[in-house]
Amino acid sequence: MESVQIVCNRCGKAFPVDGVPLINTEGAPELKEKLLSGELFLRECPHCGARNLAKWPLLYHDPAEKVMIWLSDGSADTEARMKAAVAGEEFEGYSGRIVDTPGALLEKVKIFDAGLDDIALEMAKFITRQELGKDIDLLFFNLEGADNEITLTYPEAGQMQLVRIGFNVYEDCAGILLRNPDIKKSATGLCRVDRGFVECWLK
Numbered sequence: 001m002e003s004v005q006i007v008c009n010r011c012g013k014a015f016p017v018d019g020v021p022l023i024n025t026e027g028a029p030e031l032k033e034k035l036l037s038g039e040l041f042l043r044e045c046p047h048c049g050a051r052n053l054a055k056w057p058l059l060y061h062d063p064a065e066k067v068m069i070w071l072s073d074g075s076a077d078t079e080a081r082m083k084a085a086v087a088g089e090e091f092e093g094y095s096g097r098i099v100d101t102p103g104a105l106l107e108k109v110k111i112f113d114a115g116l117d118d119i120a121l122e123m124a125k126f127i128t129r130q131e132l133g134k135d136i137d138l139l140f141f142n143l144e145g146a147d148n149e150i151t152l153t154y155p156e157a158g159q160m161q162l163v164r165i166g167f168n169v170y171e172d173c174a175g176i177l178l179r180n181p182d183i184k185k186s187a188t189g190l191c192r193v194d195r196g197f198v199e200c201w202l203k
């Protein structure tokens with residue numbers, strides 16, 4: 001177990017949290033269910049009972065889909081160690097990602113589970129952001145319907161807003177990726193594929 005101290009968002013007191021260091025989707029599918037429901041990271045404060053979103057270093061590994069996602073605590077040493085571990089031959093062909101929040105981990109899992117390429121999806125978000133003309137952080141919500149419509153969310157005025165984009169937007173981005181293999185090549189090993197990653201390439 002990973003043990004961390006977190007500070008309650010209501011009473012401000014610290015308390016210890018134990019969390020699993022690894023979710024292997026083949027060995028522990030029930031942990032993935034808890035991750036998807038959000039339950040995994042919720043911890044009740046022993047002082048005041050408030051529910052808090054906890055976070056600890058966690059590796060998500062889906063061997064069938066060849067996906068490895070590292071929820072980092074920001075430690076450069078640990079990240080370097082994780083990168084070296086994933087650089088081994090046994091992980092060739094993997095999508096290896098680093099994320100910094102439980103929400104970002106959940107989003108990545110949903111993207112890969114939907115069979116989408118997260119780089120193409122980040123590019124589609126980039127385009128959507130430009131079309132909306134808003135400086136917002138978009139999150140993948142789902143892919144559904146006969147037309148494979150993609151729904152993204154973002155917070156505004158204290159509420160969750162939904163943006164629906166056509167699958168063609170995503171497909172156009174996937175096409176750009178095919179024609180520019182360097183983009184994908186720059187995301188081998190364990191790396192962050194987020195807003196900053198695509199802005200480096202598209203700006």
Ligand SMILES: [Zn+2]
Binds near residue numbers: 046047
């Ligand atoms: Zn509390």
